[in-house]
Amino acid sequence: MNEQQKKKTSKFLSYVLRHHPELINLNLDENGWADVAELITKSKRDSYEDFTFEELDEIVQTNEKKRFAFNEDKTRIRASQGHSIDINLALIPQQPPEFLYHGTAENNIKSILENGIEKRNRQHVHLSQDKETATNVGMRHGKPIILTIKTQAMFEDGIEFYFSDNQVWLTDFVDKKYIAE
Known part of the structure; x- marks a missing residue:
């Protein structure tokens, strides 16, 4: 093949x-x-x-x-993840690192800074461990913008995180207050 x-x-x-x-x-x-x-x-x-x-x-x-x-x-x-259909991946909540990254296209920034990062039609918001991976994700839809997410602060506020088999961090929503300036 x-x-x-x-x-x-x-x-x-x-x-x-x-x-x-x-x-x-x-x-x-x-x-x-x-x-x-x-x-x-x-x-x-x-x-x-x-x-x-x-x-x-x-x-x-x-x-x-x-x-x-x-x-x-x-x-x-x-x-491994990214489903828009309702399934249970049987993921176990885990403590994330202090910061993770979210890659998106430039045309999404205004909405994200106003509303946070929503999972939309997916089961979770996807976060990357490094800026390079986040950049690759963001490039799929236009000029990439990389956001730094204060994931330790989210975790301390009781928000759950999961780590998928393919090394992607997952959560339900990222409030705009957790997006680093």
């Missing part, structure tokens, strides 16, 4: 596993896990994507953002 095909299949997997499993009539359990054989069969059946288990394994193992995870015996797969 060449890089272009891997990228195309990865985008398809994100779409199906994070947002629209009904596209291929895929069954996800309450924690977002899907049967690997069912995913492969239903993807081929409706001519959406045609990939083997080996190619799927390669995508899971080589995706630099670690968007997907297998269970221990690789019979089930799920998206």
Whole structure:
């Protein structure tokens, strides 16, 4: 599978596993896990994507953002985070570092500084451990702006944080008062 095909299949997997499993009539359990054989069969059946288990394994193992995870015996797969559908990732609340970063596009800044960072159609707000990752996130939608978030202060105020399998910090909302100047 060449890089272009891997990228195309990865985008398809994100779409199906994070947002629209009904596209291929895929069954996800309450924690977002899907049967690997069912995913492969239903993807081929409706001519959406045609990939083997080996190619799927390669995508899971080589995706630099670690968007997907297998269970221990690789019979089930799920998206690591970023869902717009209601699932329970069974994440355990954790204490974040003093600061985390949020990458966004310049055209979102006015709204964020007025209203805070909202999860919108996602289950969580995503925060990065470093500015480089936040910059890459922000670049997807225009000129990137990196915001420093006072996460220790949030935590001390009782706000919960989770750390996903693919190294992304998650929370429900970032009030504007926690955005560093």
